[in-house]
Amino acid sequence: MRIVKQAAIAALALMAVTGAVQAKEWKNIRVAVEGAFPPFNFVGADNQLGGFDVDIAKAICEKMKAECTFAVQDWDGLIPALQAGKFDTIISSMSITDERKKVIDFSRPYYQSPSSFIAPKSAGIKDTSPEALKGKTIGAQSSTVQAAELEQKYKDSDIKLYPTQDEVNLDLVAGRIDMLFVDKLPGLDWLKTADGGNFEFVGTDLPTDGVGAGVRQSDTDLRDQISEAIVAIKADGTYDKINAKYFPFSIWKD
Amino acid sequence: MNWDALATYGPRMLQGLVVTLQLVVISITLGALLAWPVALARMSRSRILRGISFGYMYFFRGTPLLAQTFLVYYGAGQFRPQLEAVGLWWLFRDAFFCCVLTFTLNTAAYQAEILRGAIRAVPIGQSEAAMSLGLNSRQIFRKIIVPQALLIALRPLGNEVILMIKGSSVAAIVTVFDLMGVTRLAYSRTFDFQVYLWAAVLYLIVVETIRRVWDKLEHYLTRHLRHA
Amino acid sequence: MHLLELLSFGPNGWGNQLLAGTWLTIRLALATLPFGLLLGLLMALAKRSRNRWWRAFGNAYTTIFRGLPELLTIFIVYFGGQIVLQKFVSLFSDAPVEINGFVAGMVALGVVFSAYASEVFLGAFNNITRGQYEAAYALGLRPWATLRLVIVPQLVRLALPGLANLWLILLKDTALVSVIALEDLLRKTQIAVRVTKEPFLFFGVACLIYLVLSMVSSIGIVAIERWANRGVRRAS
Structure with missing residues (x-):
């Protein structure tokens, strides 16, 4: 009862507000990030959100002259929560895939990075084809492109899926998995940490379609405005500044 | 109905159900074995034994199973060199084993409490009568107290089995593909809310079946008490 | 010393975070x-x-x-x-x-x-x-x-x-x-683990906090039961 009442009140209040602005100028944008995918998005030791995605999102909002509020949502719950209207866009290193495009829309990509395998230096793995990795235990974050790729092509390997990338890394260090499959850029960042010292990229990278901002399929106006803003921040140099803060090379996708 | 998703993930969910049942059966059985010494220690005359078993039971009954699972799973990962040194790492490497270990320790604490309550609930007249028949204390415990206590414990033990089935779903959070794990996977690929409802139906079928079988079992085992 | 610092309330400690999580847990239960x-x-x-x-x-x-x-x-x-x-x-x-x-x-x-x-x-x-x-x-x-x-x-x-x-x-x-x-107690703990890589310490501490909550509840329950039973005469 309580919810129904609350919902009714909320609905009435929102009707009053949104009724006037049917065209939707998007003055307030609720952005969701996972907050556990350094260096793209993370909760720092000071409990503040930071990272490439977060900086890009802020730049996009500034370009759109909109107020951004951030919400942290578990990776697995991002798309369901977007559909349910908990926030308006996901700017959280979400790769554009056909599977996801069935349920949400994406802006143009704002960066691109391939998927890579990481294994202990001592393992001496060269070949990362499905045949060569038969019987190996491979970890990845669940509901990612990497997880989907492993599920589809590496049927003879033992696949382990984790709620966050940090937990995959933790288990690689612990030796519970033989290798992991991850977006190359966070992988690169992790290899530089104290934990990552004994590990390296192995085998061949697999290309992806780039990473975009996810929006509900009904919000085509928001999708297009974000795409325009992405192009605009690239043009005015903001993008390159943010890029340089995190990576010594460009990750832009034309 | 989303038939595509059902065709793809239905069989995998049944496999997940099998994993769930394995987890529960192994944990409940091992937990039952461990519960006896814990319950007896809890009722022993030795203050140290009482203290240890009290602490053990208090810890596992007073903290969330999810937190315990994290503690064992990720905690063990931190102590890999030490575990390797004692030759146990291969066990702790496996998420299924970590879950079995946690669940066993957890359910043993609850089962020990059930046993303790049941033993204390056997009327004192029973052991007095046995004593006057000339049975020694060991015989009294084994032949008079334990059988009656087990009957008293039957219902709460049945509830504990059901609680374990439900609780075992936390295994999904540490990479085990039990029913909950497969359901989460299916949901993350299809984004179709139906899969959660299918899982709900499967869990309900299992829990209801066990409840009914347990009722029958209780009915059968207490048939000698039902004249008056 | 290093471990104690992680649990402290200072800038390097997670004390504040764990406390905030505990508070949310209590509020949610209440x-x-x-x-x-x-x-x-x-x-x-x-x-x-x-x-x-x-x-x-x-x-x-x-x-x-x-x-x-x-x-x-x-x-x-x-x-x-x-x-x-x-x-x-x-x-x-x-x-x-x-x-x-x-x-x-x-x-x-x-x-x-x-x-x-x-x-x-x-x-x-x-x-x-x-x-x-x-x-x-x-x-x-x-x-x-x-x-x-x-x-x-x-x-x-x-x-x-x-x-x-x-x-x-x-x-x-x-x-x-x-x-x-x-952001309840357990989630704050998970965040702390991600940053510090000290799972055993933090999950252990989280368990202890839950234990303290149970203990305090038990004391309260005894008091309430005594109050509710005030009109009942005991056989013994």
């Missing part, structure tokens, strides 16, 4: 309690109803929410509830609705709590004999006064041990809401 109790009482009344449909509804409700894993109930309420609500509201407006995580967690935990609580209430009702109602009638009490002065005080006393147990379970079940991104 907010769930009245909601769960009320729903549980209503369900118990439904199961005692003369109307067959109410009884069937109450029994089905209990069977379902006592049979489902709490984790699953939380997912279903969190995502499913949102979808249903969104559909409902979209009949009137295209505005987005939001159930925040706290409310979703509260509803999910409250639903589970009420399914068990209804059984406790039912047991308590069954323990109040017919004679009590008859005696109240003989004294000339009206139905409402009978309920308030005769039945409810006994109901509270009879249901208290069972409800106290459910409270302790509820306290532990709040940990499950960490999977829906509510």
